[in-house]
Amino acid sequence: MRLATWNINSIRTRVSRAVDFAVREDIDVLAFQETKCKPEQFPYEPFEEAGYQVEVHGLNQWNGVAIASRLPMTDVRTSFAGQPGFAKGHEGPDAPLEARALGVIVDGVRVWSLYVPNGRSLNDEHYHYKLHWLEALRTATAAELAADPNLPLALVGDFNIIPFDHDNGDPAIVQGFSTHVSPPEREAFFALESAGVTDVVRPLIPEGYTYWDYQRLKFPRNEGIRIDFVLGSKPFADAVTGASIHRDERKGEQPSDHVPVVVDLDFGGGDDDGDLPMIFS
């Protein structure tokens, strides 16, 4: 299986880019964030013509997550257990949920497409919302893996956290002043390891950015940041055979400000490409 995650920053603006990438790169499962539309506005047809079915979760023009897959998707969920909601001046499990999580089972793998809240600034209520959201994600992930320790599970998406200093090439993002690099955010990110998931791309690609701001020539100057990740449970991580960050997708006409992150997986069985099984004798 070839699995990708991509903050597309409006699927309606970039549907051709998205489908072309999926086909060209032979992606089986492609998780999107920031689709920025309701299901009735989602451009299903180009995906279906290319052989992908799509699960969509979107409530309005903000956020929005989706998963396109060549393989059947089951057990679709539009939030994780205990996911906090948010409304102005009102945060927590009783507040309305935003469209930031979509989970499916595909080929025996639980895939969560996640768009972690942007903290905006260190003293903003969205910053506390972000930390609570991450803690709830940790709890929900630990519970899901406790219920099925052998489950190949992946948390993929835009985490809006820069885990290490060398993941930050943007001089405007400064420790002590900016979100994405604050110790509480980094602790929340690494705390996901205690739930049983690890970054499966990092060991294969130690350096590299996944996002460059549209403003101030950040891409030509390569002042990017690494905030898009694939975190996998042990059964998932053990199946990883390769990874790639598709920097070229930041180039050309109307790019997203994020690029896709791809992981190759081999769960054994010898039949991961739809062809007849290999016979060894």
Next chain:
DNA sequence: ATGTCACTAAGCTAGTGA
């Protein structure tokens, strides 16, 4: 020039979010 972009509601610009 913060060297930008996408969304909506209401109009051809302002407000919001990133």
